[in-house]
Amino acid sequence: MSAPVWNNKVVKWVDDRLPVFSMLHHSAYEYPTPKNLSYMWNFGSLAGFVLVTMILSGIFLVMNYTPHADMAFWSVERIMRDVNYGWLIRYIHMNGASMFFICVYIHIFRGLYYGSYKAPREMLWWIGILILLAMMATAFMGYVLPWGQMSFWGATVITNLFSAFPIIGDPLVTWLWGGFSVDNPTLNRFFSLHYLMPFVILGLVVLHVWALHTVRSNNPTGVEIKTPQDAIAFHPYYTIKDLFGMGVFLIFFLFFVFFAPDFFGEPDNYIPANPLVTPPHIVPEWYFLPFYAILRSIDFTVFGIPAKLLGVLAMFASIIVLFVIPWLDTSKVRSSKFRPVYKWFFLILFIDCFILGYCGKKAPDDYFMGIEGLKVITVGQLATLYYFAHFLLVMPIVGKLERPKPLPASISESVLKGGANA
Amino acid sequence: MSQTVQSSGDHTPDENRRDFLTLATTAVGVVGTGMALWPFVDSMNPSKDVLALASVEVNLSNIPVGQAVKVMWRGKPVFIRHRTEREINEAEEVSLNELVDPQSDEARVQKKEWLIVVGVCTHLGCIPMGTATGETRGDYDGWYCPCHGSHYDTSGRIRKGPAPLNLVVPTYTFLTDTSVQIG
Numbered sequence: 001m002s003a004p005v006w007n008n009k010v011v012k013w014v015d016d017r018l019p020v021f022s023m024l025h026h027s028a029y030e031y032p033t034p035k036n037l038s039y040m041w042n043f044g045s046l047a048g049f050v051l052v053t054m055i056l057s058g059i060f061l062v063m064n065y066t067p068h069a070d071m072a073f074w075s076v077e078r079i080m081r082d083v084n085y086g087w088l089i090r091y092i093h094m095n096g097a098s099m100f101f102i103c104v105y106i107h108i109f110r111g112l113y114y115g116s117y118k119a120p121r122e123m124l125w126w127i128g129i130l131i132l133l134a135m136m137a138t139a140f141m142g143y144v145l146p147w148g149q150m151s152f153w154g155a156t157v158i159t160n161l162f163s164a165f166p167i168i169g170d171p172l173v174t175w176l177w178g179g180f181s182v183d184n185p186t187l188n189r190f191f192s193l194h195y196l197m198p199f200v201i202l203g204l205v206v207l208h209v210w211a212l213h214t215v216r217s218n219n220p221t222g223v224e225i226k227t228p229q230d231a232i233a234f235h236p237y238y239t240i241k242d243l244f245g246m247g248v249f250l251i252f253f254l255f256f257v258f259f260a261p262d263f264f265g266e267p268d269n270y271i272p273a274n275p276l277v278t279p280p281h282i283v284p285e286w287y288f289l290p291f292y293a294i295l296r297s298i299d300f301t302v303f304g305i306p307a308k309l310l311g312v313l314a315m316f317a318s319i320i321v322l323f324v325i326p327w328l329d330t331s332k333v334r335s336s337k338f339r340p341v342y343k344w345f346f347l348i349l350f351i352d353c354f355i356l357g358y359c360g361k362k363a364p365d366d367y368f369m370g371i372e373g374l375k376v377i378t379v380g381q382l383a384t385l386y387y388f389a390h391f392l393l394v395m396p397i398v399g400k401l402e403r404p405k406p407l408p409a410s411i412s413e414s415v416l417k418g419g420a421n422a
Numbered sequence: 423m424s425q426t427v428q429s430s431g432d433h434t435p436d437e438n439r440r441d442f443l444t445l446a447t448t449a450v451g452v453v454g455t456g457m458a459l460w461p462f463v464d465s466m467n468p469s470k471d472v473l474a475l476a477s478v479e480v481n482l483s484n485i486p487v488g489q490a491v492k493v494m495w496r497g498k499p500v501f502i503r504h505r506t507e508r509e510i511n512e513a514e515e516v517s518l519n520e521l522v523d524p525q526s527d528e529a530r531v532q533k534k535e536w537l538i539v540v541g542v543c544t545h546l547g548c549i550p551m552g553t554a555t556g557e558t559r560g561d562y563d564g565w566y567c568p569c570h571g572s573h574y575d576t577s578g579r580i581r582k583g584p585a586p587l588n589l590v591v592p593t594y595t596f597l598t599d600t601s602v603q604i605g
Contacts, residue, residue: 153569156546156548157548157569160547163547177468178467178469178472179472180472180498181496181498185472189466275499276492276494276499278548278549278551278568280568281568282569296570299584306586307586
């Protein structure tokens with residue numbers, strides 16, 4: 001890679017002192033990208049786009065929002081009714097959260113399917129998980145801010161999770177609340193942190209992209225770039241592809257903003273928070289449902305550890321386990337395209353996550369899909385079992401036993417021969 | 423930086439002194455940072471005005487037998503239930519080894535007809551149903567938490583479901599026969 005030559009004198013003067021233009025040229029223009037990336041590779045940049053959208057729309061919402069237990073709900077209603085385009089900005093922000101998780105979940109499943117977590121991309125994968133954790137914290141605190149019934153009771157239930165820890169549990173919860181229940185001090189600190197966290201995420205995204213540009217993008221074959229023929233310049237080939245994807249994605253995003261803005265929301269959150277009445281059915285936002293199902297599925301004691309603590313530990317473990325999958329996966333082949341056995345287990349995991357989501361949405365004593373005698377809690381327990389078994393058993397065992405299909409000699413070869421030879 | 427000349431494998435007195443200085447500086451730095459951090463951590467604990475909202479007085483004369491009320495105390499509801507003869511008997515007759523969190527009814531009330539408990543489910547902090555007339559009272563005639571399905575009996579003790587503990591009994595004193603101070 002040659003250093004660019006700048007003809008514009010001003011650009012050259014700046015670049016000699018602070019090489020921003022060289023850096024941009026290096027990482028967004030000539031960055032060699034595998035030439036066979038599918039549309040599954042669009043969701044990273046889409047997630048970045050949603051992050052920027054969330055920060056911008058959030059900054060404008062703050063101009064009209066009042067973080068006080070007595071006024072928060074009505075300040076949000078004022079944004080909806082009186083502030084010019086307030087409804088639009090809030091609906092963008094509200095649905096943007098769902099869009100962010102849609103992009104990131106597709107991005108994660110993409111990484112899981114094509115083995116993007118395997119060496120040398122472990123750091124890239126870890127930073128990604130940290131981003132997911134930071135997003136979850138941000139989304140949770142943001143959902144509390146409108147101070148509706150779901151905000152209040154969601155905050156109560158989730159903060160109470162920490163009371164499950166022995167000894168430190170209760171003082172920890174009091175500390176989180178700044179009182180003896182979720183109240184004004186809680187709302188204030190959540191507001192403060194909700195404003196901070198997106199910038200933490202932004203910092204992590206910079207590290208994520210840095211790590212990406214060090215180890216380069218994976219691709220559908222999972223075979224590394226070997227010769228210059230395997231790669232094309234990021235610009236204009238992938239800038240244009242990302243922009244096209246963004247156009248399609250915006251149609252999807254704005255459909256919800258304009259035509260179904262409350263599709264992802266809970267009607268109960270349009271009732272002002274009432275500390276005396278718990279809504280009959282508390283559910284988290286859809287993107288937390290699988291984790292909520294794991295939390296609730298533990299209703300038994302093991303070795304004297306109470307169910308409540310076990311549930312909390314299982315829920316945290318469901319994400320922590322992702323950190324170690326670069327070592328749990330024993331297969332020498334990255335892409336599941338060439339893994340005839342594992343790809344079916346991957347499909348089961350994918351469906352399993354949806355089943356968990358369904359179980360998280362329903363009351364534990366309901367019947368699963370209306371099937372008489374099959375309780376949601378039972379299905380949730382089986383789905384939780386598979387979730388962990390997939391990572392802790394299937395990944396190491398299948399990786400050892402399975403005989404992968406022959407890999408293409410290079411990316412170029414796979415493109416010319418029309419993909420994997422079946 | 424000056425170089426330390428080593429004559430043999432042993433540390434020279436100079437090096438020992440330097441090690442000590444490094445360790446001492448690090449220790450002071452760590453402790454100092456911790457001390458500087460504490461005010462910020464503690465600022466998130468309940469403030470004095472929150473702690474000051476300690477007690478509330480309730481008039482019991484307008485709660486008929488069999489009914490219950492909710493009052494706010496420290497931002498949480500407190501259930502005050504005027505128990506019927508049957509409810510008292512139910513609470514007293516349960517043998518302790520049937521209970522998840524064994525506690526006799528006697529230990530949980532000051533006057534048999536008045537049950538006073540913090541109305542917060544010990545599982546994840548929802549408000550159990552069963553105080554207002556017509557709400558479901560669960561399988562044990564006490565309260566039922568809709569969030570995750572915990573059932574409490576007429577003494578506010580956990581009988582079924584994920585909650586680990588009985589409903590908390592707050593400190594309270596009867597000021598007169600018809601008035602109680604909670605907190």
